[in-house]
Structures are given as structure tokens and as C-alpha cells.
Amino acid sequence: MGKKKKQRNQEVVSDGRDIEFSQELADQDDIEAQERSQAADRRAKKKK
Numbered sequence: 001m002g003k004k005k006k007q008r009n010q011e012v013v014s015d016g017r018d019i020e021f022s023q024e025l026a027d028q029d030d031i032e033a034q035e036r037s038q039a040a041d042r043r044a045k046k047k048k
Contacts, residue, residue, distance in 0.1 A: 021034070 021030075026034070
């Protein structure tokens with residue numbers, strides 16, 4: 001068994017999202033939902 005070397009500064013951290021969004025196809029509800037999501041993300045990151 002070979003040893004795996006951990007490469008520094010090469011870790012990818014995902015926020016667990018897999019979202020496609022088209023600004024061209026967005027309606028007002030989509031835009032408001034996106035703004036609420038961004039505000040929630042900011043609040044969550046402040047708590048860390």
C-alpha cells in the first residue's frame with residue numbers, strides 16, 4: 001500500500017450546493033429568493 005501525501009492549500013471545500021441559475025430566465029420571485037439566500041449565507045458565515 002502506498003502512502004498518500006496531502007497537498008497543502010489544495011483542499012476544495014464545497015458548500016454542498018449544486019444549483020443552476022439563469023438570470024435571463026429569472027422572475028421576481030426567483031430574484032427575491034436569491035437575495036434571501038445570500039442574506040442567510042452571510043448570517044451563517046458570521047456565526048462561525
